[in-house]
Amino acid sequence: MLTAPDVPARGAGRFAPTPTGRLHLGNARTALLDWLAARSAGLRTVLRVEDLDPRAIPDGILEGQYADLDWLGLTYDEGPNVGGPVGPYRQSERSDQYAAVLRALDGLGLLYPCWCSRREVRKAARAPHASDEGPVYAGTCKPARAAPLGDLDRLPQKRGRDPALRFDVASAFARLGLDALTYADRLAGPQRFDMITRMGDFVVRRVDGIAAYQIACSWDDVAMGCTRVVRGADLIASTARQLLILRALELPEPTYAHVGLVVDHAGRRLAKRDGDIALTELREGGVAPSAVIRLLARISGLPDTADLGALVDAFDLKTLDPGEVKLPPPPWF
Numbered sequence: 101m102l103t104a105p106d107v108p109a110r111g112a113g114r115f116a117p118t119p120t121g122r123l124h125l126g127n128a129r130t131a132l133l134d135w136l137a138a139r140s141a142g143l144r145t146v147l148r149v150e151d152l153d154p155r156a157i158p159d160g161i162l163e164g165q166y167a168d169l170d171w172l173g174l175t176y177d178e179g180p181n182v183g184g185p186v187g188p189y190r191q192s193e194r195s196d197q198y199a200a201v202l203r204a205l206d207g208l209g210l211l212y213p214c215w216c217s218r219r220e221v222r223k224a225a226r227a228p229h230a231s232d233e234g235p236v237y238a239g240t241c242k243p244a245r246a247a248p249l250g251d252l253d254r255l256p257q258k259r260g261r262d263p264a265l266r267f268d269v270a271s272a273f274a275r276l277g278l279d280a281l282t283y284a285d286r287l288a289g290p291q292r293f294d295m296i297t298r299m300g301d302f303v304v305r306r307v308d309g310i311a312a313y314q315i316a317c318s319w320d321d322v323a324m325g326c327t328r329v330v331r332g333a334d335l336i337a338s339t340a341r342q343l344l345i346l347r348a349l350e351l352p353e354p355t356y357a358h359v360g361l362v363v364d365h366a367g368r369r370l371a372k373r374d375g376d377i378a379l380t381e382l383r384e385g386g387v388a389p390s391a392v393i394r395l396l397a398r399i400s401g402l403p404d405t406a407d408l409g410a411l412v413d414a415f416d417l418k419t420l421d422p423g424e425v426k427l428p429p430p431p432w433f
């Protein structure tokens with residue numbers, strides 16, 4: 101069994117961007133709300149870079165994200181550029197820890213190798229459900245009886261393919277005596293996930309050997325002493341998977357608050373590819389960061405000010421609306 105790592109006594113909030121694209125106004129709102137929630141509760145602020153697959157990170161994006169956050173005045177007590185007691189703060193430098201988490205889960209008999217291609221997963225999927233991660237896995241490679249696999253670096257190939265590793269949700273439920281995964285979201289309220297039928301066995305290590313986001317994120321929140329997770333509502337189903345991992349390993353759980361996503365005035369979700377709302381573009385175009393903070397505060401129902409100190413003083417997570425947040429029609433600045 102893994103022991104819970106030593107972490108600073110003072111808890112933390114965290115902002116955990118994946119540097120695959122430029123940050124946009126929606127990401128900035130999440131970063132701001134996480135930062136305000138942490139600062140107003142006297143917690144540490146952690147910046148964690150979720151660059152699990154460094155080959156997927158385009159040149160310049162990471163530096164752009166650092167510059168955007170600095171420009172907004174969101175400073176972090178710990179992170180890749182400032183260091184800290186529970187680093188490294190880039191996931192690409194933490195793969196040995198994720199391997200240990202996978203070994204611990206395997207010790208409980210909760211993993212199995214899966215040789216299915218994406219296409220095979222889609223074809224065999226139980227219609228009509230699809231989870232946020234795609235089709236619910238039909239269990240094609242699932243063994244009749246769960247057992248530890250042993251050396252996870254020497255799993256056999258099948259049909260010339262290396263396997264991914266999947267997490268056996270039903271075995272974890274049986275172990276924990278669960279019939280659904282439940283938790284109380286600090287913003288979205290009580291949550292219940294019928295994970296076996298609605299989500300299925302999810303990938304925890306990719307075919308190329310890289311740990312999946314669910315492993316890295318759940319472990320890092322614990323290992324970095326992040327006690328309060330504030331993140332976008334698109335990740336609420338991931339929370340079920342992450343909590344199941346933590347509960348199976350008997351590790352401490354952070355609290356979670358999922359904040360509504362930002363949509364444009366026409367109701368479309370913002371995407372990193374939409375250059376017009378990229379922070380880098382605004383920064384380089386001469387927009388004042390105070391104007392951005394003020395816009396974000398206004399759409400979030402916070403005091404109409406760009407003064408971060410005043411926003412910290414007035415902040416109360418419970419007053420946020422967990423629903424989608426609409427930007428007014430441009431121009432905003």
Ligand code: GLU
Pocket residue numbers: 115116117118150317330331332335
């Ligand atoms: N890295 C994830 C993203 O950029 C967020 C992870 C998290 O906040 O837990 O979508």
